[in-house]
Amino acid sequence: MSTNIIFDSSIIAAAMNGLLTGASLDQSIKQLPARHTIGVIAFSEYSMAADLARGVFWYAILGIGAAVITLITAVLVFISSTPISHGLPIYIASFFTVLHSFATTRAAPINFSQREAATEKALVRVFNRFEFWQSFRVFFQCLAFIATLWSLFSY
Amino acid sequence: MKRQKVLALILIGVTIAAAIINGLLTGGNIDRSFVAMPAWRQVGYGAWAAFSRHADLGTGQLLYPLMAIGGTLLTLIAAILVKISGSQRLSRILPFFFAAICMLVSLPISFKAAPYMLSIRHINSQNAAALQQAFLGFEYWGRLQGFLHLVAFACNLWSLVVISAI
Secondary structure (H helix, E strand, O other): OOHHHHHHHHHHHHHHHHHHHHHHHHHHHHHHHHHHHHOHHHHHHHHHHHHHHHHHHHHHHHHHHHHHHHHHHHHHHHHOOOOHHHHHHHHHHHHHHHHHHHHHHHHHHHHHHHHHOOOHHHHHHHHHHHHHHHHHHHHHHHHHHHHHHHHOOOO | OHHHHHHHHHHHHHHHHHHHHHHHHHHHHHHHHHHHHHHHHHHOHHHHHHHHHHHHHHHHHHHHHHHHHHHHHHHHHHHHHHHHOOOOOHHHHHHHHHHHHHHHHHHHHHHHHHHHHHHOOOOOOOOHHHHHHHHHHHHHHHHHHHHHHHHHHHHHHHHHHHHHHO
């Protein structure tokens, strides 16, 4: 397996993980806390026009793309018989990718469920549950991003 | 020899830190340009102003300027370090300088965007025309800033490729 292909794929993984983490962090630190002051109904109106409209395609491309390219890079490193010491950063990035992807499989349906929330109380519950999984997700996305940058120095 | 090694390690650390911060900035900017701002056009400028007073002018007011200034400083330090480390080849220096130029140019653009955002504190929520003007001004300068952050992040990654090849 050519080291060039592994290296190029690591660069793409780092770039995509960076954009994904930046978007996710903005949601966790800036957007979600604003619901406490503007109210969940107003926040939900925005969230449905953003996350559940254009955001669906953008986050799917970014989220799935970053996860797939990171995992593919790890597989390429594995089948190229790269020593474990050199492959470690991308294996670690893959581990965190699996964790944040798992968190996404929990967070996304919760966010979509706001469409069915009939009352303000129900919306509060939806966003609180979403925030829990979102925090878990963004933490592992940050770690995966750092690990992909580290991997650029390991081949 | 030892000094060169220490300089190289510092350069790697600073460039990785710059890439992390500029990557996060870029991700947030692209998200705002392609997802958030089109959604606010649909929901309404009044709702955008109410949200921004608590988000962009809440936690965002401290976080984003810190990240923009921090990212610029780290990118500049990396460019200075690569120069004093004795690199003469243009292909090695170029990505560091491109990244630094983009971040430096993005700072005054942030100063153009910020007054539009700050103005919503004083605009009455019934004043649709003033809110629209603030929204459009912030969107315009925000996109330009986002583009420069994107190029700087790409140059940070290119810089890491250059360092890892040495």
